[in-house]
Amino acid sequence: MKPFEYTRARDAGDAVARFRAGAMYLGGGTNLVDLMRLGVAEPDHLVDVSRVGGDRIEPGGDGLLIGAGVRNSDLAAHPVVRERYPMLARAVLAGASGQVRNMATIGGNLLQRTRCPYFQDVSKPCNKRQPGSGCPAVAGDHRNLAILGHSAGLEAAAQCVATHPSDMAVALAALDAQVHVTGPDGSRVVPMPGLHRLPGDEPDRDTVLRPGDLITAVELPPPPPGRSTYRKVRERASFAFALVSLAAVLDVGRDGTVRGCRLALGGVAHTPWRAARAERALTGAPATAEEFTRAAGAELAEAQPLPRNGYKVTLARNLIVATLQELLP
Amino acid sequence: MGDVTVRVNGTPHSLDVDSRMSLLDLLRERLGLTGTKKGCDHGQCGACTVLIDGRRAVSCLALAVAQDGADVTTVEGLAADGALHPLQAAFIERDAFQCGYCTPGQLCSAAGMLGEAGPSVVTEDLTADPPLSAAEIRERMSGNLCRCGAYVNIVAAIGDVAAAGGAADMATAVTGTAR
Structure with a gap:
């Protein structure tokens, strides 16, 4: 690990003031410390933001304001989250392990990096880690990587088929969460899923944040009407990243038609993938398996599977249909 | 380097540590508490699990320098008064x-x-x-x-x-x- 200077920030303003080029913010460290050990992240200065005070969950408007320093396990165990945002509680509990959830923060969860094997291996090229060096995943091991919104079709120096690994971010995308950010240019609010960006020709940029920006809180609007859940398909029963996951809300009227729905997919793209086409296709339609299949098809018509991850298209479609059926009243 | 004070199994320790050192290495290399094991060193196996302020955590991903003021319990601290936990x-x-x-x-x-x-x-x-x-x-x-x-x-x-x-x-x- 490259030597670095360590300082602890008192509050968010202090953290931003201490930030300079080459620095990184340290939350729970569960991803960053690992990346530093792998040589993927090489900050020369760590600004520890774990004690800046953003560790509370408070009512905010008709929703909830979650401090960025709240630990994942505390968010999932919070009575209001369990009762009003079960999809979020389930998504958080589906991620990592008990130990890691005790350490990892909400802000850090959002900003964790892809687990693409080439990104994590400094002996390999990677456009995300080293812009312009190429993407071995396009012709290599991409079984777990993206089927939507990737840049495999661009020139070699821009290609990226990484996925965002967070479960929580998928639920936040479905809930229209607002991410509060403070930085050198002041404070602003970034709506999910707009925090994360598709690779385009800058795959090294995971998010729209700028150097020195610090996530201070995540605001949840009131939960949308209807029943909701989070389902995750993975290769072992626990402590594994998603092959495909789904945050879903379904609101069915008395006449059996869909009044509203929210669908967000995980494990399929560089961002949590809000399935807006499927939502539009389903709203006002009869709440039947046929319509669920049609809506899933509308979304996945955009998919560009790679030679060895076409199974994700089928998996995503089946997951959408099965989960919506589970949510029928 | 940085100064850190941690309580481990009830005993306070003040140490000057390299900022790169994990809590796991601090326990094993500096305090001689080798009960806590290094398995993967990437947070994936759980062999290094300890309690930090009463909560379980993987000590391999915890930077020692960031644990100032923490109360750590290792496997050596589970037994009390000669009786097994x-x-x-x-x-x-x-x-x-x-x-x-x-x-x-x-x-x-x-x-x-x-x-x-x-x-x-x-x-x-x-x-x-x-x-x-x-x-x-x-x-x-x-x-x-x-x-x-x-x-x-x-x-x-x-x-x-x-x-x-x-x-x-x-x-x-x-x-x-x-x-």
Whole structure:
């Protein structure tokens, strides 16, 4: 690990003031410390933001304001989250392990990096880690990587088929969460899923944040009407990243038609993938398996599977249909 | 380098540490507490699990310099007054290990887990605090790998303690030894 200077920030303003080029913010460290050990992240200065005070969950408007320093396990165990945002509680509990959830923060969860094997291996090229060096995943091991919104079709120096690994971010995308950010240019609010960006020709940029920006809180609007859940398909029963996951809300009227729905997919793209086409296709339609299949098809018509991850298209479609059926009243 | 003061198993230590040092290496290399094991060093195996301020954590991903003021309990601190911690006794009774390398992490993880409130991802009703069935124990202990495959007996041992003591009592017992 490259030597670095360590300082602890008192509050968010202090953290931003201490930030300079080459620095990184340290939350729970569960991803960053690992990346530093792998040589993927090489900050020369760590600004520890774990004690800046953003560790509370408070009512905010008709929703909830979650401090960025709240630990994942505390968010999932919070009575209001369990009762009003079960999809979020389930998504958080589906991620990592008990130990890691005790350490990892909400802000850090959002900003964790892809687990693409080439990104994590400094002996390999990677456009995300080293812009312009190429993407071995396009012709290599991409079984777990993206089927939507990737840049495999661009020139070699821009290609990226990484996925965002967070479960929580998928639920936040479905809930229209607002991410509060403070930085050198002041404070602003970034709506999910707009925090994360598709690779385009800058795959090294995971998010729209700028150097020195610090996530201070995540605001949840009131939960949308209807029943909701989070389902995750993975290769072992626990402590594994998603092959495909789904945050879903379904609101069915008395006449059996869909009044509203929210669908967000995980494990399929560089961002949590809000399935807006499927939502539009389903709203006002009869709440039947046929319509669920049609809506899933509308979304996945955009998919560009790679030679060895076409199974994700089928998996995503089946997951959408099965989960919506589970949510029928 | 940086100064850090940590309490480990009730004893305060003030050390000047390299900012790159993990809490795991601090425990093993600086304090000679080798009960905590280094498995993967990437947070994936759980062998290095300790309790930080009463909560289980993987010490390999915790930078020592960031733990200033923390109260750490390692496997060496679980037994109190010469008596084995109930989990240690249950692991022996149930033969819940073979090579033993993952055991300190399993014990600290279970001790922390028994004090954790709330549901897991396999809990049907998220608003209830479920009893610790075998399925709940398996899910909640999934951060601790055992390459000998002693899982069946590990789950049984933890189940015995959960049934006998109740989660709240266990949490008190663990944090009681730490403070």
